[in-house]
Amino acid sequence: DVFIRNIYKDYKQLELSASNLDEVDAWKASFLRAGVYPEKEKPAGDNETVTEIEETSVDPQLERQVETIRNLVDSYMRIVTKTIRDLVPKAIMFLIVNKVSEFLRDGDLLANLYQLGDTDSLMEESQLEAQKREEMFRMYHACKEALKIIGEINMSTMSTDAPPAVASDWLRSNGPSPIPRPGMGGGLTVQRPAPMPPRPTGNVQDASSLVNRPLAGPPGGLPAPLLPIRVHNNSAVQNGVPPRIPDRPQKPSRPY
Numbered sequence: 001d002v003f004i005r006n007i008y009k010d011y012k013q014l015e016l017s018a019s020n021l022d023e024v025d026a027w028k029a030s031f032l033r034a035g036v037y038p039e040k041e042k043p044a045g046d047n048e049t050v051t052e053i054e055e056t057s058v059d060p061q062l063e064r065q066v067e068t069i070r071n072l073v074d075s076y077m078r079i080v081t082k083t084i085r086d087l088v089p090k091a092i093m094f095l096i097v098n099k100v101s102e103f104l105r106d107g108d109l110l111a112n113l114y115q116l117g118d119t120d121s122l123m124e125e126s127q128l129e130a131q132k133r134e135e136m137f138r139m140y141h142a143c144k145e146a147l148k149i150i151g152e153i154n155m156s157t158m159s160t161d162a163p164p165a166v167a168s169d170w171l172r173s174n175g176p177s178p179i180p181r182p183g184m185g186g187g188l189t190v191q192r193p194a195p196m197p198p199r200p201t202g203n204v205q206d207a208s209s210l211v212n213r214p215l216a217g218p219p220g221g222l223p224a225p226l227l228p229i230r231v232h233n234n235s236a237v238q239n240g241v242p243p244r245i246p247d248r249p250q251k252p253s254r255p256y
């Protein structure tokens with residue numbers, strides 16, 4: 001730096017050349033860090049002549065000292081600001097507490113209370129607070145009663161398992177079930193064919209022809225089912241004994 005300053009001391013300007021703009025910006029930054037600033041021109045007025053202002057370079061050591069002092073001042077001011085923010089609320093509370101203690105200690109409080117006359121009104125509860133307290137009491141008692149009712153229901157309710165299925169095999173083994181009476185409710189109704197009318201005495205051929213003849217249909221329009229052909233003994237037909245009425249079909253088992 002000393003060598004360059006001695007060479008260019010008497011020159012008012014310095015000309016530099018570089019291959020690209022990045023190198024030019026690097027040189028400018030280096031000169032600015034060293035304390036060499038670009039020349040500033042003052043605009044001329046209407047009747048004033050243009051004067052050139054010589055810009056002298058600043059000592060880099062002095063610039064570093066100024067920067068150090070600026071950093072120290074900034075640090076000091078930050079410390080002072082933090083201390084004031086910490087001490088001012090404490091000082092305010094300290095003064096308030098001292099003034100209140102002096103007011104109580106000197107007896108001015110008792111004198112002011114006696115001047116009011118009615119001291120019982122100071123401890124009287126406001127109407128709004130009393131209403132809120134009553135509402136909270138009612139809510140508390142209602143919740144307590146509800147919990148009591150729920151607990152009684154839980155204690156009195158007993159749950160039992162479903163009964164096992166009833167075996168219905170004995171119904172099938174004991175023969176046909178009794179015919180349900182009309183008018184009785186419940187149960188499944190089982191349809192059975194109508195009983196066959198008594199047959200007149202005659203030949204077997206006449207009986208078979210009567211059996212194969214279809215009966216009169218129901219009023220609904222559907223044809224009646226054909227009766228099954230039964231084979232009878234010749235002796236029974238010749239003796240005029242009517243055939244036996246078929247048994248009622250078995251009742252299906254009910255699901256449980």
